[in-house]
Amino acid sequence: xxxxxxFQDPELARRLLDxxxxxxxxPWALMEVCGGQTHSIIRHGIDQLLPDKVELIHxxxxxxxxxxxxxxxxxxxxxxxxxxxxxxxxxxxxxPGTGRDLFQVRGEGGDVRVVYSPLDALRIAQQNPDREVVFxxxxxxxxxxxxxxTVHQARxxxxxxxxxxxxxxxxxxxxxxxxxxPSCRVQGFLAAGHVCSVMGMGEYPELAERFRVPIVxxxxxxxxxxxxxxxxxxxxxxxxxxxxxAYARAVRAEGNPAARAMLEDVFEVTDRAWRGIGVIPQxxxxxxxxxxxxxxxxxxxxxxxxxxxxxxxxxxxxxxxLLKPHECEAFGTLCTPRTPLGATMVSSExxxxxxxxxxxxxxxAAKAQEATPVx
Amino acid sequence: xxLAVPGxxxxxxxxxxxxxxxxxxxxxxxxxxLEYLPDLQVGEYAIVHxxxxxxxxxxxSAKQTLELFAELGLLQEEFGDPWETAAAxxxxxxxxxxxxxx
Numbered sequence: 303x304x305x306x307x308x309f310q311d312p313e314l315a316r317r318l319l320d321x322x323x324x325x326x327x328x329p330w331a332l333m334e335v336c337g338g339q340t341h342s343i344i345r346h347g348i349d350q351l352l353p354d355k356v357e358l359i360h361x362x363x364x365x366x367x368x369x370x371x372x373x374x375x376x377x378x379x380x381x382x383x384x385x386x387x388x389x390x391x392x393x394x395x396x397x398p399g400t401g402r403d404l405f406q407v408r409g410e411g412g413d414v415r416v417v418y419s420p421l422d423a424l425r426i427a428q429q430n431p432d433r434e435v436v437f438x439x440x441x442x443x444x445x446x447x448x449x450x451x452t453v454h455q456a457r458x459x460x461x462x463x464x465x466x467x468x469x470x471x472x473x474x475x476x477x478x479x480x481x482x483x484p485s486c487r488v489q490g491f492l493a494a495g496h497v498c499s500v501m502g503m504g505e506y507p508e509l510a511e512r513f514r515v516p517i518v519x520x521x522x523x524x525x526x527x528x529x530x531x532x533x534x535x536x537x538x539x540x541x542x543x544x545x546x547x548a549y550a551r552a553v554r555a556e557g558n559p560a561a562r563a564m565l566e567d568v569f570e571v572t573d574r575a576w577r578g579i580g581v582i583p584q585x586x587x588x589x590x591x592x593x594x595x596x597x598x599x600x601x602x603x604x605x606x607x608x609x610x611x612x613x614x615x616x617x618x619x620x621x622x623x624l625l626k627p628h629e630c631e632a633f634g635t636l637c638t639p640r641t642p643l644g645a646t647m648v649s650s651e652x653x654x655x656x657x658x659x660x661x662x663x664x665x666x667a668a669k670a671q672e673a674t675p676v677x
Numbered sequence: 678x679x680l681a682v683p684g685x686x687x688x689x690x691x692x693x694x695x696x697x698x699x700x701x702x703x704x705x706x707x708x709x710x711l712e713y714l715p716d717l718q719v720g721e722y723a724i725v726h727x728x729x730x731x732x733x734x735x736x737x738s739a740k741q742t743l744e745l746f747a748e749l750g751l752l753q754e755e756f757g758d759p760w761e762t763a764a765a766x767x768x769x770x771x772x773x774x775x776x777x778x779x
Binding site for chain 2: 310338391392393395396405416418419420421422444445447448451455459496499500522523551552553554558560561564638639640648650
């Protein structure tokens with residue numbers, strides 16, 4: 303979908319684009335934090351419809367992509383055990399660990415199951431009292447409350463054979479880390495709409511003020527993204543570093559108080575390593591002490607697994623907006639969805655996967671790959 | 678991962694002390710937990726993420742989003758068979774997409 307008349311409301315898309323073109327007087331670099339927005343931008347050619355002066359930098363908001371290699375290795379170790387039923391969302395199946403992924407573990411006889419909801423994993427635990435059921439709890443603030451509720455239910459219902467491998471991450475500390483980097487070029491943020499549906503907007507004014515950037519809460523559909531860009535550019539042109547909500551139909555200032563209360567109860571904030579980036583202080587959640595008995599890392603004694611990340615994968619730079627996917631030497635050659643070096647090439651929200659899938663093949667390496675017949 | 682799909686509540690029941698609903702996502706019906714939106718009623722729409730209703734949505738917005746998601750194949754991505762997708766990827770087959778940059 304590259305033509306404007308293929309948008310759901312072409313007339314509105316045209317008006318938003320005209321307004322952006324009319325507003326921009328100088329170059330601006332905006333970061334869309336969320337990987338879902340990245341895919342929408344590349345899929346619909348939004349970056350190509352914007353003025354040359356407006357650059358969209360892709361951010362680290364793909365939880366699959368930022369899950370550290372050693373956490374994947376812990377998942378693979380647990381999933382390989384005969385007593386375990388390992389439950390996960392589908393987008394973790396092909397994320398490469400050291401030498402294999404969950405898809406291969408299943409091929410080797412591991413009982414790996416994909417669930418739609420974490421509550422499905424709890425039901426599997428109830429139905430299989432003689433097996434250990436482990437759920438792979440990853441995700442940002444959107445996914446953390448469902449996972450928190452599931453652990454809460456396991457404790458409330460007294461289900462002893464359920465545990466969770468937790469690697470949750472939080473958006474605001476990531477924004478802080480990006481803005482604190484000397485090489486940062488970001489001048490405004492499109493904040494992730496569904497994260498804000500849960501968390502509200504209270505965490506952002508301090509960041510906007512401290513780093514002097516506008517932060518605009520933005521949805522995922524093409525028209526939502528255009529509106530988010532339009533407002534961010536307007537704020538930049540006026541010199542405003544404010545927090546704005548361009549996704550009001552799904553985001554309220556207070557977020558979802560019940561979900562936030564459950565997060566407070568079940569999790570505690572902790573430092574968290576991000577794949578390819580390193581440790582970001584206070585950027586994640588782990589189970590709070592009263593729920594520690596449901597921590598799969600502890601239950602299966604995998605805390606000690608330590609893994610070095612492969613040097614040839616530059617996804618960390620991609621996730622920080624320092625490198626576009628097609629600028630990586632491995633893109634489309636060594637690294638494809640079939641043979642991914644990193645999670646950004648296989649996640650449905652990974653920037654590398656978006657560029658590969660929607661054929662941003664404007665590099666010599668990629669063109670060579672395109673010209674190679676598939677055997 | 679953060680994809681949240683609008684759905685319409687068909688019915689509501691208590692199960693294991695938890696408020697659960699049957700929700701229709703443009704023809705796909707799923708069980709959804711309402712604990713984070715306890716006052717959601719039958720006939721109303723909410724955005725749902727991994728089986729949890731997170732925020733109420735007006736009907737018109739919900740229908741527009743569902744229409745777009747269906748057109749883009751996102752409902753299939755969300756509710757389809759992930760093993761098939763993973764197997765196809767591992768085998769090297771990819772969906773054919775138009776070239777954007779020509």
